[in-house]
Amino acid sequence: MAVMTAKWKVFADMLLNGDEQAAYQLVEEADSDSLTIYVEIMTKAMQYIGELWQKNRITVADEHLATSVCDFVLSQYSFPFKRRNTFSKGKIMFLCLEEEQHMLGSKMAAALCSEKGWKTRLLGANLPLEYALQQAAEWEPDVIGLSAALSYRLPLLQGYIDSLENLAFRPQVIVGGRIAGNYNVYKYGSEETAIFDSLHALDQWLDRSRGEVEIDGAS
Amino acid sequence: MEQAEYLPLPYFKIDKNYDILSMSDKSKQIFLIGDGFLSLIDEESQEKAKSNVLPSITENSVELNLKTKEKPLVAYQVNVHWYNGEGHVICHEAPEQMGMISGQLQKLRDRLEDTDFELLEKKEELENAVERVNRLSGPVIPLHESVAIVPFFGDLLPEKLETIKTGILRHLHDSTIDYLLVDFTAVGNISREGITKLEELFHTIRLMGQDIVLCGIKPQHAQAINNLDRLLDAKKVTSLSEAIYRYIG
Numbered sequence: 001m002a003v004m005t006a007k008w009k010v011f012a013d014m015l016l017n018g019d020e021q022a023a024y025q026l027v028e029e030a031d032s033d034s035l036t037i038y039v040e041i042m043t044k045a046m047q048y049i050g051e052l053w054q055k056n057r058i059t060v061a062d063e064h065l066a067t068s069v070c071d072f073v074l075s076q077y078s079f080p081f082k083r084r085n086t087f088s089k090g091k092i093m094f095l096c097l098e099e100e101q102h103m104l105g106s107k108m109a110a111a112l113c114s115e116k117g118w119k120t121r122l123l124g125a126n127l128p129l130e131y132a133l134q135q136a137a138e139w140e141p142d143v144i145g146l147s148a149a150l151s152y153r154l155p156l157l158q159g160y161i162d163s164l165e166n167l168a169f170r171p172q173v174i175v176g177g178r179i180a181g182n183y184n185v186y187k188y189g190s191e192e193t194a195i196f197d198s199l200h201a202l203d204q205w206l207d208r209s210r211g212e213v214e215i216d217g218a219s
Numbered sequence: 220m221e222q223a224e225y226l227p228l229p230y231f232k233i234d235k236n237y238d239i240l241s242m243s244d245k246s247k248q249i250f251l252i253g254d255g256f257l258s259l260i261d262e263e264s265q266e267k268a269k270s271n272v273l274p275s276i277t278e279n280s281v282e283l284n285l286k287t288k289e290k291p292l293v294a295y296q297v298n299v300h301w302y303n304g305e306g307h308v309i310c311h312e313a314p315e316q317m318g319m320i321s322g323q324l325q326k327l328r329d330r331l332e333d334t335d336f337e338l339l340e341k342k343e344e345l346e347n348a349v350e351r352v353n354r355l356s357g358p359v360i361p362l363h364e365s366v367a368i369v370p371f372f373g374d375l376l377p378e379k380l381e382t383i384k385t386g387i388l389r390h391l392h393d394s395t396i397d398y399l400l401v402d403f404t405a406v407g408n409i410s411r412e413g414i415t416k417l418e419e420l421f422h423t424i425r426l427m428g429q430d431i432v433l434c435g436i437k438p439q440h441a442q443a444i445n446n447l448d449r450l451l452d453a454k455k456v457t458s459l460s461e462a463i464y465r466y467i468g
């Protein structure tokens with residue numbers, strides 16, 4: 001019997017080759033739920049690409065290309081979920097800390113929330129605190145998700161959490177991204193702050209926080 | 220190397236323990252240098268540095284994230300050449316433009332995505348509005364136990380007639396209406412496909428047992444309606460008021 005190469009590895013090769021059609025097809029035909037696609041295919045592929053860089057087999061230029069293709073596939077895959085939020089479970093907003101360009105993860109988190117029926121806004125990469133506060137004050141989301149990958153952004157986190165949690169409408173602040181998986185993030189948050197080391201953790205929290213377990217699509 | 224300090228690029232001479240033997244002025248100017256060469260390398264690039272910058276690999280080129288005075292992490296292209304146990308290292312910043320272009324592409328993609336989404340929303344809104352207008356373009360107004368009137372408004376296009384048809388049939392079903400006055404006073408153009416739809420509609424109504432009375436027909440509709448008329452042998456009355464007078468009064 002032929003040995004099957006893991007899907008994420010095949011996907012990673014497609015990303016590095018800039019083959020967005022094949023990559024999208026792989027995801028479409030994966031016959032998995034969104035959570036599995038985001039975590040087991042896309043995230044693993046991107047982490048593998050990071051390993052290849054560590055082994056000096058690819059360059060940052062390759063990483064850029066791979067990111068663009070992955071982002072494209074993610075956009076295309078998650079597009080239909082964007083319209084499912086008429087009867088919404090709540091409002092949730094995602095952003096990356098200032099100077100943080102690693103936005104694929106928060107985009108996946110946002111896509112998952114849309115699919116689960118949340119009104120979702122993705123403010124994207126590199127958002128200075130003052131803009132974050134402004135956007136939050138205007139839209140008044142129930143939940144604000146912060147994302148960071150770069151270790152040196154950690155100290156900044158405290159200020160973000162502090163200011164956002166103290167907004168008059170008291171949003172729930174949640175934190176994720178590579179730093180939440182690799183570093184001790186708890187000391188930068190308050191007792192209310194929720195920290196998720198994976199998308200699975202977020203997924204379960206979303207279900208619990210609204211007393212919802214049965215949701216169409218993602219599970 | 221003589222006068223390495225004047226090289227226009229960050230240059231280091233190191234030994235196998237990564238101790239810095241000498242460096243260019245540029246190096247001092249750019250990097251945060253602590254104890255040895257490894258001190259300017261990001262923690263998560265250390266392993267990569269150690270397995271790529273070593274005497275057993277005489278010549279190598281590797282990307283590493285370095286700590287500069289301005290930024291805690293910057294991607295650098297690091298070239299090494301070992302000679303007589305000494306490593307000659309030149310660092311140059313990985314092409315900055317690439318990052319910029321990638322960032323711009325990103326922005327464009329985000330923009331396109333938003334536009335896509337906004338367009339989709341607008342399209343949906345528009346379709347809902349059109350549907351609503353269509354529904355209101357042929358309301359069924361009961362005048363009497365046995366008489367109702369349907370004034371048509373605007374151009375009679377197939378989609379509009381389809382919507383109107385649904386409304387009319389729902390109304391006529393289970394009703395006591397014998398006569399349906401169809402008023403053309405406010406009608407603009409009737410397209411060819413519109414005529415076909417009208418024909419269909421009138422057929423269905425008659426099958427349900429109601430008589431159709433056409434009124435308010437303008438000269439420009441006459442030809443089209445006449446053909447229909449022949450087909451359906453519907454009653455025709457000049458004006459709405461006359462129709463009302465005749466069928467109710």
Ligand code: B12
Binds near residue numbers: 064102103
């Ligand atoms: C792709 C990549 C890039 C791309 C990023 C493009 C983009 N738009 O995302 C580019 C090429 C632009 C890039 C640039 C840089 N990078 Co880079 N990059 C990576 C790489 C290879 C993969 C990152 C990734 O996409 N992962 C996949 C995503 C999906 O995973 P994730 O972010 O963890 O998200 C998951 C969860 O955490 C969760 N999640 C994420 N956010 C949130 C938020 C909430 C609220 C919740 C609940 C959950 C959640 O959801 C995801 C689902 O699984 C990593 C290596 C690695 N192992 O991570 C390096 C890495 C992160 N980069 C690194 C560095 C140093 C840089 C640069 C400084 C230098 C460089 N290499 O060019 C610049 C900095 C740019 C900047 N200012 O931010 C270092 C960081 C080291 C450190 N000490 O912190 C890493 C670790 C590589 C390394 N080993 O050196 N990088």
